[in-house]
Amino acid sequence: MKDKPKAVVLLSGGLDSTTTLAMAKSQGFDVYALSFRYGQRHKVELEAAQQITRYFQAAKHLIMDIDLRLFGGSALTDNIEVPKNRQAGEINKAIPVTYVPARNTIFLSFALAWAEILGSEDIFIGANVLDYSGYPDCRPEYLAAFERMANLATKAGVEGRQKLKVHTPLIQMTKAQIIKKGLELGVDFSLTHSCYDPYETGEACGRCDSCRLRLKGFREAGVSDPAKYRTKVLV
Amino acid sequence: MKDKPKAVVLLSGGLDSTTTLAMAKSQGFDVYALSFRYGQRHKVELEAAQQITRYFQAAKHLIMDIDLRLFGGSALTDNIEVPKNRQAGEINKAIPVTYVPARNTIFLSFALAWAEILGSEDIFIGANVLDYSGYPDCRPEYLAAFERMANLATKAGVEGRQKLKVHTPLIQMTKAQIIKKGLELGVDFSLTHSCYDPYETGEACGRCDSCRLRLKGFREAGVSDPAKYRTKVLV
Numbered sequence: 399m400k401d402k403p404k405a406v407v408l409l410s411g412g413l414d415s416t417t418t419l420a421m422a423k424s425q426g427f428d429v430y431a432l433s434f435r436y437g438q439r440h441k442v443e444l445e446a447a448q449q450i451t452r453y454f455q456a457a458k459h460l461i462m463d464i465d466l467r468l469f470g471g472s473a474l475t476d477n478i479e480v481p482k483n484r485q486a487g488e489i490n491k492a493i494p495v496t497y498v499p500a501r502n503t504i505f506l507s508f509a510l511a512w513a514e515i516l517g518s519e520d521i522f523i524g525a526n527v528l529d530y531s532g533y534p535d536c537r538p539e540y541l542a543a544f545e546r547m548a549n550l551a552t553k554a555g556v557e558g559r560q561k562l563k564v565h566t567p568l569i570q571m572t573k574a575q576i577i578k579k580g581l582e583l584g585v586d587f588s589l590t591h592s593c594y595d596p597y598e599t600g601e602a603c604g605r606c607d608s609c610r611l612r613l614k615g616f617r618e619a620g621v622s623d624p625a626k627y628r629t630k631v632l633v
Numbered sequence: 634m635k636d637k638p639k640a641v642v643l644l645s646g647g648l649d650s651t652t653t654l655a656m657a658k659s660q661g662f663d664v665y666a667l668s669f670r671y672g673q674r675h676k677v678e679l680e681a682a683q684q685i686t687r688y689f690q691a692a693k694h695l696i697m698d699i700d701l702r703l704f705g706g707s708a709l710t711d712n713i714e715v716p717k718n719r720q721a722g723e724i725n726k727a728i729p730v731t732y733v734p735a736r737n738t739i740f741l742s743f744a745l746a747w748a749e750i751l752g753s754e755d756i757f758i759g760a761n762v763l764d765y766s767g768y769p770d771c772r773p774e775y776l777a778a779f780e781r782m783a784n785l786a787t788k789a790g791v792e793g794r795q796k797l798k799v800h801t802p803l804i805q806m807t808k809a810q811i812i813k814k815g816l817e818l819g820v821d822f823s824l825t826h827s828c829y830d831p832y833e834t835g836e837a838c839g840r841c842d843s844c845r846l847r848l849k850g851f852r853e854a855g856v857s858d859p860a861k862y863r864t865k866v867l868v
Binding site: 463464468469470497498499501504507508510511512515534535537547551556 | 695697698699700701703704705732733734735736737738739741742743745746747749750769770772774775778779781782783785786787788791
């Protein structure tokens with residue numbers, strides 16, 4: 399029996415990356431999940447990621463520690479206030495303070511290192527341009543440029559043995575479509591975590607951009623969100 | 634008085650990155666030096682980097698901890714034997730076991746994050762294609778692809794406010810030329826460290842690829858190498 403091909407999947411523990419992992423698995427890959435402890439305030443994300451990799455029987459799950467607080471500069475790593483109660487129209491207008499500089503580039507670089515060591519040609523990332531939060535490093539032109547660079551960066555690329563692909567299966571999907579796809583593939587969304595500013599109890603705030611986009615997605619998908627919220631503000 | 638522009642300089646503590654730092658400084662930049670503790674065996678490198686940043690009065694020096702041992706796969710992070718006593722012709726032939734997958738991509742990604750936070754448009758890296766050790770991520774086409782990707786990755790890039798440049802001032806220089814340039818700019822090469830496999834005393838082995846390329850460079854520059862060696866094998 400031939401081994402399944404290996405894929406490195408970036409997993410935050412949120413709705414998008416979890417659905418991406420399920421898609422990689424459904425496409426026949428052995429999943430090597432990669433998460434990061436990067437000084438973010440929501441460690442609950444990583445607990446979600448661990449439950450998800452067990453649920454989907456990932457071949458391996460690594461959590462890489464990187465201290466982006468050393469550089470400062472983002473609401474997700476510093477003590478800047480996470481914006482709350484913004485309308486959907488507002489959310490996509492400008493790059494928000496929750497943006498972490500070069501985060502996807504750093505995450506994808508580590509994924510590239512692991513892929514090269516595993517002999518994998520496939521990296522999956524749950525980037526999305528529709529219901530995203532205005533991050534520059536979620537755009538298709540950025541991701542294509544990363545893929546091109548990655549193919550010049552590695553030993554396998556130089557020797558022409560491998561062609562690395564950065565898979566972005568969610569890139570053109572709405573949040574509602576992602577939720578439907580996830581349900582179709584057996585994702586238990588109660589395991590996923592999206593909130594930028596959760597309570598100590600693990601409850602989601604229901605008011606940050608990420609909660610609002612998630613709630614809007616579930617409403618549009620006609621499904622109720624199994625996540626635990628302290629408050630829910632419909633957008 | 635106008636502030637000097639800021640540059641992020643990747644600094645390993647070796648001969649190349651130290652000369653690169655001196656060049657950034659001589660071009661009028663305020664230097665923000667970035668080093669990594671990545672599970673490498675030669676912690677003496679980081680001590681060298683600290684001395685160098687003091688010597689050149691860097692505006693700031695950050696050491697980022699990243700544990701690449703989590704992935705495994707290289708002589709510089711694992712317990713694989715570092716090759717010794719190879720001839721110059723041999724050194725450039727194939728990608729050696731000392732290659733760390735995606736290392737420059739990871740380093741440059743962190744430099745990109747810091748540059749964005751600092752409002753800097755300039756990253757310096759001491760990559761070199763002539764007397765290098767056959768690493769794919771030192772090639773000009775790779776570095777150009779990284780720069781292109783970087784300009785799509787950031788907030789400033791998207792807003793068209795900034796044009797990020799990856800400076801590679803050593804790219805076409807021989808080791809001898811780098812040494813001469815460094816001396817011209819006041820580099821004290823006794824502070825720099827190049828050995829892949831130093832002794833506990835800090836002495837260089839004199840036999841690994843990096844020592845041999847360094848010794849060859851000093852010989853060709855007609856200057857004696859002030860580094861401390863246990864043994865010296867001329868190539």
